Amino acid sequence: MADVHILSVDGVLLVTFPGVTDDRTAERLIEEVGSRLVERAARAVLIDVSNARMIDSFMARVLAGLAGASRLLGAEPVVVGMRPEVAITMVELGMDLGGVATALNVEHGLADLRARAGRRM
Amino acid sequence: MLDTDAVSTPALLRRERDEALRTWGEYLNRELRTPNLDRRIVDEFCTGLYDGLVAALESGSTTLSDSLQGLLSALSVEFAERGFTPSQTATFVLSLKHVLNERYEHAAPTMTGLHKLIDAMGLHSMDAFIGRREQIIRHQSQELLDLSVPVVPLWEGILSLPIIGTLDSTRAQEITEKLLFEIARTGSRYAILDISGVPTVDTQTAQHLAKTVAAAKLMGAECVITGIRPAIAQVMVALGINLSDIETRFSLAEGLRYCFSKLNLTVRPET
Numbered sequence: 057m058a059d060v061h062i063l064s065v066d067g068v069l070l071v072t073f074p075g076v077t078d079d080r081t082a083e084r085l086i087e088e089v090g091s092r093l094v095e096r097a098a099r100a101v102l103i104d105v106s107n108a109r110m111i112d113s114f115m116a117r118v119l120a121g122l123a124g125a126s127r128l129l130g131a132e133p134v135v136v137g138m139r140p141e142v143a144i145t146m147v148e149l150g151m152d153l154g155g156v157a158t159a160l161n162v163e164h165g166l167a168d169l170r171a172r173a174g175r176r177m
Numbered sequence: 178m179l180d181t182d183a184v185s186t187p188a189l190l191r192r193e194r195d196e197a198l199r200t201w202g203e204y205l206n207r208e209l210r211t212p213n214l215d216r217r218i219v220d221e222f223c224t225g226l227y228d229g230l231v232a233a234l235e236s237g238s239t240t241l242s243d244s245l246q247g248l249l250s251a252l253s254v255e256f257a258e259r260g261f262t263p264s265q266t267a268t269f270v271l272s273l274k275h276v277l278n279e280r281y282e283h284a285a286p287t288m289t290g291l292h293k294l295i296d297a298m299g300l301h302s303m304d305a306f307i308g309r310r311e312q313i314i315r316h317q318s319q320e321l322l323d324l325s326v327p328v329v330p331l332w333e334g335i336l337s338l339p340i341i342g343t344l345d346s347t348r349a350q351e352i353t354e355k356l357l358f359e360i361a362r363t364g365s366r367y368a369i370l371d372i373s374g375v376p377t378v379d380t381q382t383a384q385h386l387a388k389t390v391a392a393a394k395l396m397g398a399e400c401v402i403t404g405i406r407p408a409i410a411q412v413m414v415a416l417g418i419n420l421s422d423i424e425t426r427f428s429l430a431e432g433l434r435y436c437f438s439k440l441n442l443t444v445r446p447e448t
Contacts, residue, residue, distance in 0.1 A: 136397060140357030143392040158397035160364050165397070 062092055068169060069098040069131065070162065073119065075107040082118040086125050093129045099173070101126040102165045106137030116151045123156045132172075134158065136165040186291065187234040193280075194231075198223055201276045208272060209265055222252050226273070226298065233294055241297055249298055253305035257313065266306045270299045326352050328359040335367045335436045336360065337429065341374030349385035353392060360398045367439065368393055369432040373404030383418040390423050399424065399439075403432035 063070040071089055074081060089101065103122060108115065123133035136159045146152070159165035190197065201223055206216075229245035241249070249270070256266045274295045326348075331337045338356055342348070356368060370386065372378070390400040401424045405413070413420070426432040437444065 135395075138396045140354065140361050140392075140396065143357055143395040144353060146395055147388045147392040152391065153395065158395055160360070160366065160397040164364070164366065 062088060064092065064096045064098065065166075067096070067099050068166065069093060069096065069101045071101060071103050071122070073103055073105045073108055073122075075109060077115050077118055082114075082121075085118070086122055089122060090125055090129060093126065093131050098131050100132040100134060100169050102159075102162055102169075103133060103135050104137050104162060105135055105142070106139065106161070108142060109139065111142050111146060111151075113149065113151060116146065116153070120154055120156070123153065132157065132169070134165045134169065137161050187231050189281075190227075190231050190234070190277075194227065197276065197280065198227055200280065201227070201273060204272055204276050205269065208268060214259070214261075218255070222248070222269070226252075226270070230273070230291070230294055230298070234290060239290070239293060239297075241294070241301060245298070246301055249302045250305040253302045254309045257306050257309035263303065263306055266302055267299055270302050271295065322348065322351070326355045328355055330363060330365070331369065331433060332436070332442075334363075334365045334440065335369065335433065336363065336365045337369040337371060337432075339371045339374060339429075343377075344372075344375055344382045344385055346381075346385070349382075349389070353385075353389045356389060357392055357396060360393060360396055366398055367436040368398055368400045369429060369436065370400055370402045371404040371429045371432070372402060372409075373406065373429075375404075375409075378405075378409050378413055378418070380416055380418060383413065383416075383420065387420065387423065401426055401432040401435055403427065403429045 061070075061072040069089065069092055071085075074085070077085075092098070093101065101122075103119065105111070105119070111119070119135065123135070126133040134157045135153055138158065157168070159168055198220075202216075202220060205219060205223070225248045226245070229242065229248060233242060233245065252269065253266055256269070274292060277291065327339065329337045329339070336356070336359055338352065340352065344352075356370075359365070360368060370389070372386070375382065386402060390402070393400045402420065403426045405425060405427070424435060426435055434444075
């Protein structure tokens with residue numbers, strides 16, 4: 057898990073998605089995020105994918121799995137920082153994130169979460 | 178007597194070179210009406226063509242030599258770039274025939290070889306002229322393609338992209354790339370794709386648009402499509418194109434209003 061970092065800020069978990077992923081890293085990533093979520097009672101997970109210079113179908117599945125697991129644990133997943141070339145490739149290959157919220161960068165992601173939380177209250 | 182004339186044609190032309198060139202120059206000056214063409218350039222081309230012609234006659238060949246072809250190409254390129262008409266270019270070369278005809282009217286039947294050569298020169302210059310024109314057109318259409326993807330920031334966080342002209346695969350790809358990189362660079366949350374300049378929308382165009390919107394969504398930006406004309410809306414409905422996942426508005430102003438409302442901005446007249 058060399059390049060996986062999980063930070064907890066203000067009730068939000070910030071996960072850095074690794075540039076390359078294999079089966080074991082992916083499994084441990086999802087596990088780790090799950091336990092941290094429960095531990096911190098986080099209300100949202102920001103998944104930062106700006107490290108990934110390419111996303112293949114496997115990584116897209118991992119990403120969807122991560123988002124799905126977070127949702128099950130009651131935290132709202134937001135994918136942030138996707139590169140333009142990655143977005144183009146994903147669309148060309150017909151992959152999507154299954155309705156997961158997105159944001160341009162961590163800052164926007166946090167602002168969006170705050171806005172949505174404000175509306176709920 | 179005619180035979181001797183025929184044999185002596187190159188020699189005759191060579192002897193009267195200066196006189197013939199002067200007449201030709203005057204003729205061109207009178208007929209071409211190209212005030213912005215430098216006299217020296219004209220003279221240079223005339224001299225080169227005349228000498229090349231005489232050399233070709235002397236050698237008895239009926240095809241144009243490489244150097245003569247090169248000179249004709251240079252002439253045509255020069256004329257094409259200066260925006261002269263094809264007939265002006267043709268006149269330049271073919272007028273030599275008139276000039277020589279006037280001078281040697283009595284020996285006209287012996288000049289068949291000469292006529293053939295001058296005709297070949299005229300044809301070659303036409304080919305070169307059109308070739309250069311086509312090159313210019315190709316160059317311009319490429320420039321137009323580069324120019325035709327203007328991504329304009331309308332407001333902080335709102336980009337607009339007026340799409341003008343047919344949206345084929347090449348352009349769609351270019352537009353998508355440009356838009357996504359601008360979104361990343363400016364950190365914009367909203368992009369308004371205005372298609373009022375797109376003449377027709379078919380299933381393929383709609384698919385391109387949907388892909389662009391989906392890619393922008395993956396990056397975290399929302400796209401609004403505006404400028405769908407009633408006629409195009411009808412066609413899209415008839416084709417069964419469904420853009421219901423995408424926010425659409427009638428005009429660019431409506432699209433901007435939508436973005437403002439999402440950003441919690443309001444525009445009010447001053448009281």
